[in-house]
Amino acid sequence: MIKAAYGGRVAHTDFLDPREGDTLGAKLRKAKINYTRSGGYPGAVRTVLTAFPSNIPEASTKLTAVFFESVKDAVTLTALFKKWRINLGSVGDIIPGTKGMFAVTLHSNLPEMTVGGLENNELGKGTEVPLHVLGEESSYLYTVIVPSLRVDALGAKAFKVSRAFFKKGIDASNVTVNGSATKKSGLLVPGDEVFAEGLGRFTINEVLGETRKGNIRVSLTVEIATT
Template identity: 35%
Template sequence: MQSYVSKARGGRVVQTPFLEPDQQDELRRLAKAEGLQLEFFGGLPMAERQVAVLFPPEVPRVSDPTKVAVLRFEGDVEALEDRLRGVLEPGLLGNLEEAQEAFLLVTLPRGLKALQEAGFAVREAAPEEVPKSRERTRSVVVPSLRVDAVGSKGFGVSRNYFAQGVRAGKVRIAGRTVSAKDEVKEGDTLVAEGLGVLRVKKMLGQTKRGNVKLEVEVQR
């Protein structure tokens, strides 16, 4: 992260690859210490993986470099992600979500080109195909039903960041303050101060790798 900050410190606009939430937290800390402007772009509302753009205060604005693609694939989200990681350079894979009869994939322009050249049934999404609302129902895959695992994935923040909020007493289910190790169940509504509300609508079962697939409704 420090290398991106060093480049931006010299007056340049610097774009990162897709970062995981814990990397985003670290970059926020470094950018703030250096007095740099910082914007994140994930392509989809509440995206977990995001591209960061660092820029000096005198630059008024920066553009969104991400592309949202519609991709058809016979298989589940975990199998598709494995295939994509075999084709895309590290840092070109953003969020991947199931959509109606297809998947929505966030990448960068060269990532979209690489997938097309590799023979994937993929195209750039039309504006009306890209969700805009921060109130969404979607499926997520989590390693467990623990509050910190479900909350961080649902809100698109790092697990460490969400766990800090839990420890501070800012996360509740049915009015009761919860711990990170507590588990959610179908029908639970999780309220996180500063983030929003997450409702577990349906348990969709386990994936082949033993992870848990949930349908959640998130309001931010």
């Protein structure tokens, strides 16, 4: 991806798990490569990273969702995808609905998923649905004031939970920084990306300075999980 962006081309990954996506994101930031990241809906676990050259304002990878009314759980749907040779890298999160399962996928693989269902009765017909059915994907800028740049302090502020609650997530290995496990005392710097399972993710944009009381003002980009 780095070579593609340096060469003036747009390139994207398959869907990546949080640690893979965070690790690659850190490498792209280190190489000063612009990129976007999306899983199709707020707080998605599996995401696609799209890298693009500096002469392009922004680029992203087109995603969509497919609804399978005849399938009742993610394990069954994943097994059927494998059986019918659907590329699992093209599939993001699988989300339960009231009458079936939703699968987020690369738009380019939509014919494979829906036509495959028509050809194989066991899979059942997949129907494309708009992503907004799963929730509008969005992130917001948020300025917080914290006593330090420790991950537990910033995480608690970013997700508006208690510091003790966020520490429990760290202790349970549910929190990563740039794709790697972290300690509650770990210090963050601008560019770091934090993923917290069940809560969402945030990025450190900038340290804005100290307050009169010696606390630190920090700019974050926060995406809250909705599932």
